Amino acid sequence: MASASALRLSEISPLIVQSEIRSMSVECDRMGGVNLAQGVCDTGVPAPVAERALAAIEQGHNIYTRLDGIAVLRDAIAQKALRYNGIHADPESEVLVTSGATGAFYAACLALLNPGDEVLLFEPFYGYHANTLRAQRAVPVAVPLENGNWAIDFDRLRRAITPRTRALLINTPSNPCGKVFTREELAQIAAIVEEHDLIVFTDEIYEYFVFEGAQHVSFATLPGMASRTITISGLSKTFSITGWRVGYLIADRSVLGTIGYFHDLTYVCAPAPLQHGAAAGLVALPDEYYQAMARDYQSKRDLLCGALTRMGLTPSIPAGAYYVLADASRIAGANAREKARTLLAATGVAAVAGTAFFAEGRGENLLRFCFAKREEDLQRACDLLGKL
Numbered sequence: 001m002a003s004a005s006a007l008r009l010s011e012i013s014p015l016i017v018q019s020e021i022r023s024m025s026v027e028c029d030r031m032g033g034v035n036l037a038q039g040v041c042d043t044g045v046p047a048p049v050a051e052r053a054l055a056a057i058e059q060g061h062n063i064y065t066r067l068d069g070i071a072v073l074r075d076a077i078a079q080k081a082l083r084y085n086g087i088h089a090d091p092e093s094e095v096l097v098t099s100g101a102t103g104a105f106y107a108a109c110l111a112l113l114n115p116g117d118e119v120l121l122f123e124p125f126y127g128y129h130a131n132t133l134r135a136q137r138a139v140p141v142a143v144p145l146e147n148g149n150w151a152i153d154f155d156r157l158r159r160a161i162t163p164r165t166r167a168l169l170i171n172t173p174s175n176p177c178g179k180v181f182t183r184e185e186l187a188q189i190a191a192i193v194e195e196h197d198l199i200v201f202t203d204e205i206y207e208y209f210v211f212e213g214a215q216h217v218s219f220a221t222l223p224g225m226a227s228r229t230i231t232i233s234g235l236s237k238t239f240s241i242t243g244w245r246v247g248y249l250i251a252d253r254s255v256l257g258t259i260g261y262f263h264d265l266t267y268v269c270a271p272a273p274l275q276h277g278a279a280a281g282l283v284a285l286p287d288e289y290y291q292a293m294a295r296d297y298q299s300k301r302d303l304l305c306g307a308l309t310r311m312g313l314t315p316s317i318p319a320g321a322y323y324v325l326a327d328a329s330r331i332a333g334a335n336a337r338e339k340a341r342t343l344l345a346a347t348g349v350a351a352v353a354g355t356a357f358f359a360e361g362r363g364e365n366l367l368r369f370c371f372a373k374r375e376e377d378l379q380r381a382c383d384l385l386g387k388l
Helices: 020-031 047-058 071-085 100-112 127-135 154-159 183-196 253-267 272-284 287-310 336-347 375-385
Strands: 095-098 118-123 139-144 165-171 199-203 229-234 247-250 323-327 366-370
Touching: 020 336, 047 272, 071 095, 071 247, 071 272, 095 100, 095 253, 100 127, 100 199, 100 229, 100 247, 100 253, 118 127, 127 139, 139 154, 154 183, 165 183, 287 323, 287 375, 336 366
Parallel strands: 118 139, 118 165, 165 199, 199 229
Antiparallel strands: 095 247, 229 247, 323 366
């Protein structure tokens, strides 16, 4: 039996702590509050998705799938990518079904990054992106966007590039600030990427959540970028199946096989019957489903932002995704973490400290709220915020 002294954590372990999102969710559950901290997306699952998953279980689709996923889902992803995104992908060699978008990013990093490689992240960033990189001994490098309007400072982006820079990550629409990168911004990024011979990871999980005429543009569709880009997305948010863990990535055939091997090594495959449910949704649901979803979420955004404004928590209105960053200056607390807990105690509404999405020392006067809730729950949260 190993002695206690042999049980030492790895060097990287102190840098990987429980997500503040998870911490606030636990605290919210403990006191029975309304959780606007975690993007659980607890709205209803579309009938074709749920019905096909249940039927797949009954039909015996309960064993391992091919490491790249079932054929019907890969075909559906390729057709959807062409129709909606404008991405041409061979379902046999350029599409990989994964254990959520998180599993896609993890496997891609294992396949393409070496310890010490630097990866540029636009800030505010999704904490899991940064921590996934750290867990693999890569180095996340924050490139701050301008506060409030979230514009890109391209001079700052260029200055962040070093001889160790290997890749850049684009999350559009963005968690947590709701930025939707424009075609013009992406074109300028593409020029920098080509100049410095970089890989690009894109997280496009919120691609259908775009508001007020904003347009989602997939980076891989820009000239010369398809072979450099790992396009990551999934069905968790679109079909309200965050617990199913069905995601995917699209990549050049020269690297997809190796990414698939690392995904197989880590996750084996996404849940087999749930892949069938996800495929049914992609095939059966009409364009109106996605358009109605965007309209519904824009209405929810406006409801929450209105309540935050009335309470003096001035929001930055998101153009996409389903999160809002709001000014928490008026809430008591020495830092954002304390402010989030003050708000929860005072109103029963859970938010996330802004510092979860910024490099150290930034985001202390911001809180992130999620509006991916059933309308009655979101209205209750807005009413509770009135206690502030």
